[in-house]
Amino acid sequence: xxxxxxxxxxxxxxxxxxxxxxxxxxxxxxxxxxxxxxxxxxxxxxxxxxxxxxxxxxxxxxxxxxxxxxxxxxxxxxxxxxxxxxxxxxxxxxxxxxxxxxxxxxxxxxxxxxxxxxxxxxxxxxxxxxxxxxxxxxxxxxxxxxxxxxxxxxxxxxxxxxxxxxxxxxxxxxxxxxxxxxxxxxxxxxxxxxxxxxxxxxxxxxxxxxxxxxxxxxxxxxxxxxxxxxxxxxxxxxxxxxxxxxxxxxxxxxxxxxxxxxxxxxxxxxxxxxxxxxxxxxxxxxxxxxxxx
Amino acid sequence: xxxxxxxxxxxxxxxxxxxxxxxxxxxxxxxxxxxxxxxxxxxxxxxxxxxxxxxxxxxxxxxxxxxxxxxxxxxxxxxxxxxxxxxxxxxxxxxxxxxxxxxxxxxxxxxxxxxxxxxxxxxxxxxxxxxxxxxxxxxxxxxxxxxxxxxxxxxxxxxxxxxxxxxxxxxxxxxxxxxxxxxxxxxxxxxxxxxxxxxxxxxxxxxxxxxxxxxxxxxxxxxxxxxxxxxxxxxxxxxxxxxxxxxxxxxxxxxxxxxxxxxxxxxxxxxxxxxxxxxxxxxxxxxxxxx
Numbered sequence: 001x002x003x004x005x006x007x008x009x010x011x012x013x014x015x016x017x018x019x020x021x022x023x024x025x026x027x028x029x030x031x032x033x034x035x036x037x038x039x040x041x042x043x044x045x046x047x048x049x050x051x052x053x054x055x056x057x058x059x060x061x062x063x064x065x066x067x068x069x070x071x072x073x074x075x076x077x078x079x080x081x082x083x084x085x086x087x088x089x090x091x092x093x094x095x096x097x098x099x100x101x102x103x104x105x106x107x108x109x110x111x112x113x114x115x116x117x118x119x120x121x122x123x124x125x126x127x128x129x130x131x132x133x134x135x136x137x138x139x140x141x142x143x144x145x146x147x148x149x150x151x152x153x154x155x156x157x158x159x160x161x162x163x164x165x166x167x168x169x170x171x172x173x174x175x176x177x178x179x180x181x182x183x184x185x186x187x188x189x190x191x192x193x194x195x196x197x198x199x200x201x202x203x204x205x206x207x208x209x210x211x212x213x214x215x216x217x218x219x220x221x222x223x224x225x226x227x228x229x230x231x232x233x234x235x236x237x238x239x240x241x242x243x244x245x246x247x248x249x250x251x252x253x254x255x256x257x258x259x260x261x262x263x264x265x266x267x268x269x270x271x272x273x274x275x276x277x278x279x280x281x282x283x284x285x286x287x288x289x290x291x292x293x
Numbered sequence: 294x295x296x297x298x299x300x301x302x303x304x305x306x307x308x309x310x311x312x313x314x315x316x317x318x319x320x321x322x323x324x325x326x327x328x329x330x331x332x333x334x335x336x337x338x339x340x341x342x343x344x345x346x347x348x349x350x351x352x353x354x355x356x357x358x359x360x361x362x363x364x365x366x367x368x369x370x371x372x373x374x375x376x377x378x379x380x381x382x383x384x385x386x387x388x389x390x391x392x393x394x395x396x397x398x399x400x401x402x403x404x405x406x407x408x409x410x411x412x413x414x415x416x417x418x419x420x421x422x423x424x425x426x427x428x429x430x431x432x433x434x435x436x437x438x439x440x441x442x443x444x445x446x447x448x449x450x451x452x453x454x455x456x457x458x459x460x461x462x463x464x465x466x467x468x469x470x471x472x473x474x475x476x477x478x479x480x481x482x483x484x485x486x487x488x489x490x491x492x493x494x495x496x497x498x499x500x501x502x503x504x505x506x507x508x509x510x511x512x513x514x515x516x517x518x519x520x521x522x523x524x525x526x527x528x529x530x531x532x533x534x535x536x537x538x539x540x541x542x543x544x545x546x547x548x549x550x551x552x553x554x555x556x557x558x559x560x561x562x563x564x565x566x567x568x569x570x571x572x573x574x575x576x577x578x579x580x581x582x583x584x
Contacts, residue, residue, distance in 0.1 A: 029392055032384075036401045039461070042416050043404075045427050049419065062425050108311035111304035123308060125582045130319060132574030134522050136546045136563035140329055140336065140556050141322035164318040167311055172581060196303045225409035227525045228543075232551055243411040247529065250415060261419060268412050275407045279400060282407070283469055 050074065050262040057258060073262035081253070081263050085238060086245030089155055093162065093241065094220045101163040102215050105170030106208070110200050112171065113178035114186060124175065130168035135161075135228050146233055153235040161229050166219050173285065177211040178204060214285035217278055224271065242267050323567070329560040336556030348561035359562060362540040365452060369459075369541065370520035377460050378512055381467025386501065388468070389475050399472070403465030410462070414529025417458040421445050421530075445531050451539045455530050459523075467512045474508035475501070507580065514577035518570045542566045 045062060050073055052066035060067065077083065111117065112124050142161055146152035181204065189199045205212070227243040234240055240248060246267055253260040275282065330348055334341035352359045384402060388395050405413060420427045423443035432441045444454040482500050491499065524543035527533060533540040533548065540548075542562055550559025 025390070025392065028387060028390070029394075032387060032392070032395075032398050035384075036398050039401050039405070041427065042420055042461070045420060046416055057425060062427055062430055104310045104314060107307045111307045115300070115304045117301065117304040120304070121582065123312075125578060127311070127315070128578045128581050129571070129574070130315070131581075132518055132570045132578070133319065133323070134543070134563065134566045134570055136524075136543060136550075137326050137560075137567040138319060138322035139326075139547075139563070140550050140560050141325035142318070144325075145322070160314070160318045164314060167315065171311065196307075200307070221407055225411075227409070227411055227528070228547070232547075243409045243525075246409070246411045246415065257419065257422070257425065260415070264412050264415050268408050271407055271409075272404065275404060276400065279403075283403070 046261045046264055049258055050265045052258060054256065054258050070258070073259045074266060077249070077253075077259050077263040077266060081249040081259075082237070082240075082245060083249075083263065083266055086240055086242045086267075089239055089245075090224050090242045092155060093158070093223050097159045097162050098166075098216060098219045098223060100159070101166040101219060102170055102174075102212060104163065105167050105215075106174045106205065106212075107200070108167075109171050109174035109178055110204055113175045114183070114204075124171075127168050127171045130165070131172075135165065138164075139229070139232050142229075143232055152233065153239070155234060155239040155241075157233040158226075158229050158241075161233070162223060162226065165229075166222070170215055170219070173211060173215055174208070177208055181207055210281075211285075214281045217274070217281050218285050221271065221274075221282070326560045327564055329557055330564050332557045333555075334557045335554040336550060336559075337554060341557065344557070348558050349565070351558070352561055352565055358537045358540055359542070359545055361537065362542045362545040363565075365539065365541045366521050366523070368452065369456065369523055370517050372456050373459070373463065373516045373520045374513060377463040378467050378516055380460070381464050381469075381512070382471050382505075384464065384468045385471035385475055386497065389472060399468070403469060405462040406465040408462070410525035411529050413458060413462050414526050417454075417461070418445060418530050421454055446535050448535055448538050451531050451535060455526055455539060458526055458530065467516075470508050470512050471505060474505050478504040510576055510580045514573060517573045518577070521566055521570050521573075 048066065049057065049062060051069050051071070052060075053068065053070045056064075056067055056070075108127070112120060138161065143152060146157040149157075151157045185203055185207075186199050189203055190196075194202070224242060226241070227247075230241045230244045231247075234244060237248070246263065249263050250260060253263070329341075331343060331345060332341040333344050333348075388399055392398075421429075421444040423429065423441075423446070426444075428444060429438075429441035432438055442450065444450045478501065482504065483496060486496055486500050522543055523541050524547065527539055527541055527544050528547070531539040533544050542565065546559045546562040546566065548559075549555040549562060
């Protein structure tokens with residue numbers, strides 16, 4: 001959390017390692033501008049492709065301005081590609097799995113941040129190790145377990161592993177945030193006869209709203225984007241999430257490039273909108289020290 | 294309950310849900326997967342035979358694909374340590390300058406990192422498309438048409454082409470971490486060095502770089518860990534091909550365990566990945582758990 005808190009004070013810091021003269025600055029600016037344009041090319045290309053007809057693409061190539069806009073690509077992609085189903089499933093995870101995981105992580109982070117007990121640091125390290133564990137090393141047993149539970153192939157099967165792989169980072173961030181809250185608040189509540197759970201629920205959590213929002217956005221994004229676990233544990237077409245759905249869509253539309261790119265545009269647009277509006281939260285959370293893959 | 298008993302039990306009550314979840318859905322599957330890796334289980338039948346460490350011996354000595362996959366992971370790691378990391382650091386230093394539009398530059402360069410890697414893979418597969426792709430069209434337009442090819446279906450170019458995509462999505466992360474860390478360097482450091490007559494690159498070399506040590510630990514460790522976890526991009530863009538030339542450990546595990554019904558062998562590959570990433574993670578975890 002140290003790094004993240006430094007970001008917030010950054011604007012008031014006197015800038016020292018600065019270019020003083022203006023001509024190197026102009027060259028630098030042009031360089032950065034060129035790089036930004038290069039970074040944007042793939043976005044421009046997929047939008048241009050998604051808006052034209054296949055004939056237009058074949059005769060005029062990928063650069064040209066479409067000679068007629070073809071919004072039907074999006075309609076066909078949405079309907080034939082079942083995107084409404086994939087969006088629904090990913091949204092279900094974002095409103096169920098994400099809050100569940102953050103609640104479990106916050107509960108664990110509270111004693112790790114604010115209580116003295118044996119093995120405190122050892123438990124913390126035990127959770128942190130999860131950051132380096134590759135998903136593959138749990139996949140085969142998870143599939144067996146989900147079959148035994150009778151939920152293999154469906155959406156609920158991914159919830160337990162999604163929660164587990166989110167916990168290390170979330171516990172790390174919440175522990176860091178709780179530690180910045182003054183102990184006096186906790187002492188005062190205890191003197192008033194509040195239970196430990198009351199302290200957690202009525203004092204710690206409400207004061208942690210900024211951290212909780214950040215974690216919510218980061219985890220919603222990770223959940224929306226996750227492929228490998230969903231690929232193995234979800235097989236029913238009615239339960240596919242956006243990434244797996246996009247892959248099966250590619251299977252059906254492999255050479256219908258314009259509609260395929262319309263599908264890609266559909267799947268990235270909500271994320272890019274959220275990113276542009278909420279990037280302050282996102283970036284400060286990501287730089288809190290680590291990122292789960 | 295006495296106060297002492299309360300303070301002894303309460304922390305564990307809070308930790309209970311996370312610990313239980315962790316043991317059931319992480320620790321137990323890992324142990325189970327290790328047991329499977331010592332068998333020839335196919336993933337479906339009721340029976341399997343104990344084979345000891347034969348799967349591991351095959352990964353290292355006999356299976357040419359797994360050795361190639363391991364080599365590809367190492368190439369990917371070296372590439373990641375060099376290109377996105379250094380580029381991210383350079384960008385961070387440049388975008389720390391007071392420049393017109395620098396927030397916009399940061400937003401644009403980081404933006405690919407928020408996309409699902411499946412979408413990123415599909416976007417770049419389209420960029421590399423042999424018939425209509427942007428890359429070949431540009432080459433033709435500037436008179437280098439003889440270089441145009443199926444980038445993802447040619448043995449020599451498939452892995453580098455996939456890696457270019459990884460750079461596109463990966464630079465933003467190291468840039469962001471370094472930018473945050475740059476804010477932590479005290480201004481006096483630069484002033485003192487300047488009084489001593491240091492300028493430009495010397496300031497960068499003697500003040501900026503050493504003060505970024507913590508960021509280096511984070512960025513470099515995560516670069517190695519994520520390089521050995523690579524899956525999505527390869528699976529989406531090349532499916533391990535052409536032939537098996539772009540297989541990495543992550544995809545080779547998936548193909549064995551879930552396509553070829555070699556669950557035992559796949560689990561052994563998974564454990565090899567885990568051993569590598571956990572070893573690399575030691576300095577990283579030490580850093581994260583320090584106060």
